[in-house]
Amino acid sequence: MRPALALPVLAALLLAQPATAQVAAPDSGDTGWMIACALLLLLAALPGLMLRHAGLANVRHGLAAMAQTLVAAATILLGWGLAGYSLAYAPGSEWLGGGSNLLLANLAPLRDGLTVPESAFVLFQMGFAVLAGAIAVGAIAGRARLGWVAAFAPLWLLLVFAPIVHWMWGGGWLAQLGAMDFAGGLVVHVLAGFSALALALVAGRPRDAQGGGHAHILAIAGGALFWVGYAGAVGGWALGATDDAATAILNLFFAACAASLGWALVDRLLGAHASATGLLSGAIAGLAAISASAALVGTGGAMLIGLAAAIIARIGAGFASAWIDDPAHIFAVHGLGGATGALLLPLFVLPLLGGVGFDAGITATASLLAQAIGLVVIALWALVGTAIAALIVSILVPLRATPQAEADGPDAVEHGQQGWDFR
Template identity: 35%
Template sequence: MNTGDLAWVLISSALVWLMTPGLALFYGGLGEKRNLLHTMFVPVLIIGIATLVWFVVGYSLAFGGSGSVIGNLNHLFMTNVSFTKSTKDLTIPDGAFALFQGMFPIITAAIITGSVIGRVRIKAMIVFITLWLIFIYSPLAHMVWGGGLLAQLGAIDFAGGTVVHISSGVTGLVLALMIGHRHHDKHIPVRPSYVLIGGALLWVGWFGFNSGSALAANGTAVLALVNTWLASAVSVLTWGIAEYKRHGRATLAGITSGGVAGLVAITPAAGFVAPWAAVIMGLVAGFIGFAGITFVKNSFGYDDTLDAFGIHGIGGAVGAILTAVFADKSIGGVAGVINGDVSLLWKQFVAILFTIAFAAIGTFILAKITEFIAAPLRLTASEEAQGYDSILHDLTLE
């Protein structure tokens, strides 16, 4: 065991945990006044739900055994997980690996809520998220990072382009389509300062998210952090330019969202590409992210409340494709198009399409199960108009 590596992974775990309260503030600032508190309440509640699911069964299903689609039950309640040695040829103990990986389902599930917050019942959301973490997130994590199907295919995902961002974005979109448009759309961002503070916490946490995925304090961790820094910074600028060209102004909420778009795009590539490629990915991410929440959403007419699909679903897919383009064998050990190997491109396409189909079909089925065993997904028109801050939290903001 290496104490330096262990220290970095423990710090990174804390940084990734910080992303969820950051997302709560970010979403709260972007959301409606009548649901401000509730918008922040749900991601924090998910910290409890996702942590317990991971402890009981999630880690075992994601990283136990050697199946193609899902793990086994050998680590239920984190039994047989060593806190002093590694069974995965790492320089950190299995317990630290389980801790770090356990932070990812929390933020992934929290992202989903942005698509439907304010019009989905809290009871239904709790049941759905619990089922989703078991039957969607855990198998995807196993297939990508646990030696399963997509890893065997040769697809690569450094820190979560498919597992975290495509899965959450597609899930949010499917739920939004199933639930339908808001009855009373009063969606005017109410707290730009919350967006900035929450976005900053997301940003800082993302350095641990990507750099910590090296699972060691080494050169790959440094590269991942540098790439994350560059891509997110450049994406701020391109988002701002796009927003200014379309609306004649650039906003604080907008360019902060631009930073998040860059973070999403670089996530699958962070340890596989050179810094110059990260800059190009950031340039693309800002424009694509802005197009995702404007042109794409307006063209298809779906109601993705806080743009979880536009930023995370579309951004994750774009990042996964660009990873195949810019992956440099001399840096990350995997050759992409720039090295003359186009085979990674089709592997990434297959992984993207598989993730979309798996998340979409699974979400539809689990949503129907949720309606059967818990409650209707959607609030009534009168409840939606009243807002969850008043219904559940006994608070009305004037």
């Protein structure tokens, strides 16, 4: 072919080819990372919280604490698949998600804006739901019937947890207001801590004071599992195997270690001995506090957030023990610890203090106001919603175990004395 003809033919062939658009595809590394983080979250709840709450319960209610956590986890898992995920994340209003993902229908091959399939995102978020529920029911170990827990947990998921997730992480009204929560300081810890407070108030104190903390070794082992497993929460919320994931996990450990020592320091200042269980309680308060800002603050900021949370949580635990029965200090450690971190976020996000800074047009004052509004709304919704859910279920199934079951403890089944009280 002569050159004079070849050039027009080549041009025609090139023009005839359709434009090939870049199609986003799942990244296997990011997908594997998110699945691994989801499993770490589930490890934090099962067996982490099971062991911690069982060890801090009295000697007759250790098995009850484990059983209640298992029942709550099982029913929350089912509720998440049936409707929880859809109400939290499906397109809907500013207040609640829609019904397009009921029974996990219509999951996208790729989650919008991410490099992971939506099924991996569902699994990761399911870990948060189980964790929050397991934290909350730990406040009533030994006092509630398993049948009541089995009915309460999924109702709590749909009435309390899913709406708050939508408000903060599903593009709802609190997110639009400017409230920030990187990995659960508000959505998990404040929510679960104030839900635990409501449950402790509704359930009341044990009929007979039997002491607590019968197996501190179990509590310490469970707390350590929770600590390591919770790295999946902050690492996974980076939504990929990235520098943000590594930074968030580093800050998690810095905050937890500073908080652990801070709790022990307050113990000494109050005239008590520093204890192993106290060290773990402080570490968990630090985890709760740094959750809201783990990838957004610097190393020094993470340490100071953890230290402040431990001091407030330790003092709060002393006051709370006078009017509620909460042997694991769930309200103080998770509720007050998470609240402290959420309110300190606007300060330590400032570049001057090593943080990443705010987006254009956002000031520290406006962010602090949004954080305060988010904290108050979530705390009140958790308190009121949990109390309403508990009272609704109590109409059908009594909350408190029978006096005999509460006195003997369901552990007696191991010796053939009684069976589980599902009635």
